[in-house]
Amino acid sequence: MSKLQDALNQIKDPTVADAKTQFEQLINEGKAASEAFIQSSAQQLEQWTIDVSEKKMSQDEFDNLVSSQAILAKNFVASQALAAQERAEKLTIKTAELAATKIVPILIAAI
Amino acid sequence: MFKHLRLFLTPSGVAICTIALSLCSCATVTKSSSQVRVQQLEDAHLAFIDHYTCVKGTKPTWDQASFDGEVARITQQFTDAEAAESKTVPARKEFIKNSAKLFQRDAALVRKQHCLSPSFAANKKKQLQQNYDVLLQKTSS
Numbered sequence: 001m002s003k004l005q006d007a008l009n010q011i012k013d014p015t016v017a018d019a020k021t022q023f024e025q026l027i028n029e030g031k032a033a034s035e036a037f038i039q040s041s042a043q044q045l046e047q048w049t050i051d052v053s054e055k056k057m058s059q060d061e062f063d064n065l066v067s068s069q070a071i072l073a074k075n076f077v078a079s080q081a082l083a084a085q086e087r088a089e090k091l092t093i094k095t096a097e098l099a100a101t102k103i104v105p106i107l108i109a110a111i
Numbered sequence: 112m113f114k115h116l117r118l119f120l121t122p123s124g125v126a127i128c129t130i131a132l133s134l135c136s137c138a139t140v141t142k143s144s145s146q147v148r149v150q151q152l153e154d155a156h157l158a159f160i161d162h163y164t165c166v167k168g169t170k171p172t173w174d175q176a177s178f179d180g181e182v183a184r185i186t187q188q189f190t191d192a193e194a195a196e197s198k199t200v201p202a203r204k205e206f207i208k209n210s211a212k213l214f215q216r217d218a219a220l221v222r223k224q225h226c227l228s229p230s231f232a233a234n235k236k237k238q239l240q241q242n243y244d245v246l247l248q249k250t251s252s
Contacts, residue, residue, distance in 0.1 A: 056230035064220045068213050
């Protein structure tokens with residue numbers, strides 16, 4: 001079992017079961033992407049989630065990393081061809097937002 | 112065969128060569144000074160994160176005046192770097208503006224927590240390197 005799965009398994013709340021599955025899928029899709037920026041963003045977001053679950057970072061610190069990554073990602077998305085922008089946005093900004101709004105607050109409450 | 116060479120050895124030829132060389136050296140200086148400025152911003156930003164990283168989980172004695180002074184100095188560095196960039200390349204100005212926003216977020220977090228966890232500092236430095244690498248690649252092209 002991966003460290004990310006270990007972290008997500010600490011969330012027992014059934015109302016976020018779909019969000020957990022979606023988050024894991026988006027992280028795996030991002031890590032498999034051919035674009036270096038998307039790959040690196042997914043790897044970093046996975047690491048931040050693991051660090052929060054291991055109580056190595058506060059929610060404020062996690063939120064800072066996510067909001068900062070959104071700034072970087074907007075530059076990256078804008079540099080992509082129109083057809084690729086939606087996918088790039090989904091795998092960077094939307095995935096980070098999902099973690100910040102649905103996963104991490106409940107993860108912090110659970111640990 | 113030496114007809115063209117003779118043309119270059121005339122006073123006007125020498126003048127043309129001098130102007131061409133000056134323009135080339137100006138372009139080189141502008142390019143490298145832009146890169147140097149971006150590198151200085153990265154160094155200052157990373158040093159700021161290092162400075163406010165908690166050592167062995169303990170918070171250092173908080174010095175508000177020193178913190179305010181450091182934030183003001185680095186903020187000014189970003190303002191100067193943005194102003195120094197040519198208007199003909201708006202993307203570079205935008206990148207510096209965004210990097211300044213990243214710094215302001217980090218400064219706000221330090222202001223709130225007074226020190227950063229080592230884990231956050233490591234993740235943040237990786238994120239900043241990713242950001243400034245993009246900037247440095249863009250300024251070198």
